[in-house]
Amino acid sequence: MKRIASAAAALALAVLAASAQDAQAIARAARDRIRADTVSTRARMVITDKSGAQTERLVDQYSATVDGADATMIVFQKPASVAGTRFLTIQAPGKPEDRWIFLPSLGKVRRISAGEGSGSFMGTDFSYDDVSLMDRDVDLDTFTLAREETLDGKACWVLEARPKDPGYQYSRMLLWIGKADSISWKIEMYDRRDAPVKVLTIDKVQDIQGRLSPVQTTVRSVQAGTSTVLFVDILKYDDKIPPTVFTVRFLETGRP
């Protein structure tokens, strides 16, 4: 009997391990779905508050791999009160993300801690971490396959991602990943009390340079009752981005 129990436990563990491995592979496929040397975007972020009033932000983002690290430069264009602010992140494999910000009102570049990633991104429903959620390193989370279900007519795997860093702003995330296209159509984020905090949905995708790309994404803050819709006005893959964009000089001057 004991031998049967051990065999059952071993089988269960093997199934779990296989499931975890599959889930990790599904997550990795979703993350690596779009292959490009560089990505350049201009996005409008329309924030809707509880009363229905709307405000708008305009942000440019440039991403590339530089010396083996994922580098992203964000340039704030509107509103006027934040114009000229630039934000640089560099994520080397297996290392904490380095972040710097240039604020015109400060007149110099300031290194900031990743702990500020949970803060609101320009007053939107996105946090700084959410902005790079689609590119989040798969190895930072442990994935399990929760179930399979249909979302808006699309067959999806539902993965549960638990961050390995207990200090991360979310205790877990549920991802609906399309079986046919590996797109993360929906992500639910939960706080440390396991209450739902935000829901991210991809509302519209478009074929851009042969890649099916999200061009409209909504984040809803469940408890606050607010939402932000991100419209991608310009999206270019493999556009030339000089490596000097991801430097202190660009942060200070806006010039590569």
Next chain:
Amino acid sequence: MNPLKRSYPALLLAIALALPSSRAAAQAFGFGTEPSPEDPAAAPARAALPVEARGTLSLGALLFPEDLSDPAGGKPEDASLLRLDLIAEGNAVQAELRLRIGRSALEEATAAGFLDEAVDEAYLRLFLGTVTLEGGIRKVAWGKADSQGPLDVLNPFDYTDMTVTDDLERKIARPLLRAVWAAAPKVQVEAVFLPAFEPHAVDFTGRWQPAAVRTLLASGYTGFSAPDTDGLDYAQAGARLAATSGSLDWGLQYFYGYLPTPSYDVSTFPTVTVLYNRYQQFGADLAAVFGGFGVRAELAANLTEDLPGDDPLVYNPRIAFSLGADRGIGAGINVNLQYAGTVRLLDGGVTAPTDVDSGTDAFASTLTAVASQKLLRDKLEWRLAALWSPSDEDFLLIPSLSWTEGDAEVKLAAGIFGGDPAGQMGQYADASWVRLTLTYAF
């Protein structure tokens, strides 16, 4: 009077208007292909004009509660301000003219006086490959500290209005030439030359008159005689290396200039002779993230020419430091602490009662604590800054509350001085203030 402030803006505007606008438009998004004119989404965020204008218009009122007890005073002062930045960009050039038009500028009767007051910065920047050359009237921040770090030596500060609490706002732009070489992606070398010198600006007659000046005038002195520091005799220069190694940002710098705090020779009664002490600074700084804390540190050796320490007219050499850390503690609350100070060296030489170092502590420090929280999607922000000097036993509290709606902001702020009336901050206990502003950013 500053002739540069009168001639440079006109020159910059002429250059700006002569620059082609097409490149500025192309640079608005991306670095490779030119945006298609048929694609409205690719239109630049910035207007395709030769000169881009942006800035803020603030309407405000400033009240000193202490004045309410004075039947003649007690009415709010106008704290309105127009900030206008004119920026033109070409292929390898950028010209910026920053105007700051407040009450003091508008009260000037002549155009020259108006420009003296209104021009905040005016400079030209050339991009020559990996080298950036800048020339003009400029504010440049050196060092890693969040406020008034010991390495931030290039611009003096304006202490004639202590209701201005922002460091960059308080800085006095100076004529300078600056070359910055991006030697490697994470290494930057710069050299700066300042053809003249200007000390910290001090209020000699008004509300913000320092106690030391008040004491001298009360002793029978009739005025101050200061040398003309506009010539090359008062030229200054410095160099700085800044780099990132792993997850550590660090810098080294050298500066040869004049201490912005003057020395006073009181042996020339009835006039106080103002002297400016030459010094050289060797400095180092670093910034890193440890355990979720953003940490910043600066260390400097300020070596004056009083190496025996006994010259009564020259400040003794000092070690200056700043150590700061900040962290988000949840719920959008950020806490920032900075401890800064100076240690006077060769203290045994300070024996003469008229020595400029006499009567002050060999060790002086200030602790700055700032807590802030943004609420309602960054619309509402409260902030409390507290400065406390253990050596002077005085303090300054700056609470503020602001509401931002799109491009508009309403802000209520106050400055509360207290503690030892002889201290740097406590001396202004009668000048605590409250300010209400409505600002539109464009």
